[in-house]
Amino acid sequence: MNNxxxxxxxxxxxxxxxxxxxxxxxxxxxxxRITAKNFLTFLPAVIGLFLAQVALLLLALQVQLGSAATxxxxxxxxxxxSAEVVEAGYMANYWSDxxxxxxxxxxxxxxxxxxxxxxxxxxxxxxxxxxTIVSIITVLLTSSLQGIGNAVFPIxxxxxxxxxxxxxxxxxEKRISPLKAIxxxxxxxxxxxxxxxxxxxxxxxxxxxxxxxxGIGLIWTIPFxxxxxxxxxxxxxxxxxxxTTVKKGGxxxxxxxxxxxxxxxx
Numbered sequence: 001m002n003n004x005x006x007x008x009x010x011x012x013x014x015x016x017x018x019x020x021x022x023x024x025x026x027x028x029x030x031x032x033r034i035t036a037k038n039f040l041t042f043l044p045a046v047i048g049l050f051l052a053q054v055a056l057l058l059l060a061l062q063v064q065l066g067s068a069a070t071x072x073x074x075x076x077x078x079x080x081x082s083a084e085v086v087e088a089g090y091m092a093n094y095w096s097d098x099x100x101x102x103x104x105x106x107x108x109x110x111x112x113x114x115x116x117x118x119x120x121x122x123x124x125x126x127x128x129x130x131x132t133i134v135s136i137i138t139v140l141l142t143s144s145l146q147g148i149g150n151a152v153f154p155i156x157x158x159x160x161x162x163x164x165x166x167x168x169x170x171x172x173e174k175r176i177s178p179l180k181a182i183x184x185x186x187x188x189x190x191x192x193x194x195x196x197x198x199x200x201x202x203x204x205x206x207x208x209x210x211x212x213x214x215g216i217g218l219i220w221t222i223p224f225x226x227x228x229x230x231x232x233x234x235x236x237x238x239x240x241x242x243x244t245t246v247k248k249g250g251x252x253x254x255x256x257x258x259x260x261x262x263x264x265x266x
Contacts, residue, residue: 008116009238012174016184018191020236024198027235031228034114035220042223044122045110049103050222053096060092097143101135101168102128108169111230116239134171138178142167145182162200163189169233173240188236199228 010020035042061068065088074085097104105128110120128135142164150157163186170181189196203225210217233239 004242006241007238008241009234010236011238012184015188015236016191018188020188020192022192022195022232022235024195024202027195027199027228027231028202030231031224034231035224035227038114038120038227039220039223041120041122042110042114042226043219045107045120045125046222046226048122048125049100049107052103053100056096056099057092060095061088064088064091094143094147098136098139101139102132104128104139105131105135105168105172107226108230109172111226112169112173112233112239114227115230115234116241128172131172134178135168138168138171138181141178141182160186162196165189165229166233166237169229170237173233174237184237192236196232199232203228 014020058068061071065071065085071085071089071092074081103125106125107128109127110124113120113124142160146157146160146164149160164182166185166188167178167181170176170184171178174181176184203221206217206221206224210221
């Protein structure tokens with residue numbers, strides 16, 4: 001058995017210097033293609049992540065308000081919503097994002113497979129579990145900073161959200177600390193601010209249209225979002241693949257499995 005490593009795309013050094021290649025139209029076109037190609041195998045994992053986040057959201061509302069129905073009744077009835085209900089909704093969403101971080105990392109790693117032309121399976125959703133602690137810390141830090149940014153100036157919060165979007169993938173694929181991942185992600189984004197902004201405006205528009213269709217469009221938009229981020233990551237920071245050659249009956253057979261977290265060892 002022989003192991004060989006290959007590097008696809010950019011690099012951390014190029015990304016933070018702004019030397020990586022990133023074209024918004026090319027990213028969106030490729031994301032559309034690979035979403036269509038991997039749709040049936042990727043969708044179950046995305047749905048699993050969504051259901052986990054909803055369950056955590058309801059649990060957090062239950063803990064804070066005594067009943068999650070209190071929050072939804074206040075929204076449905078309209079009128080003035082109490083500060084307690086607003087605060088409960090904000091905190092529930094905050095903790096839902098943080099506690100679902102390992103699953104979010106798993107879906108992100110699946111999308112990296114797609115970005116290098118490799119398949120994924122719904123069971124790969126748990127590939128983020130080895131990164132549970134670092135992924136939770138990363139999302140805790142990024143969500144907190146985004147919250148501060150939103151409180152200061154909403155546009156700043158949106159900029160930070162875009163700037164931190166690569167952080168959780170960096171801690172998993174490059175095995176770097178959450179603080180370094182946040183720093184590198186933000187620096188790379190600022191170096192490619194125009195194409196990044198163009199891509200995220202298109203994705204935000206897709207989400208708005210999806211909500212306008214009673215959420216049906218999210219079935220496509222959410223997988224597209226993760227695949228687009230994976231392509232951006234590949235182009236900016238690069239992905240390291242490990243190819244294992246196994247001898248079978250005198251012949252060598254190459255097996256590439258980038259879904260294994262050991263592959264991401266840059």
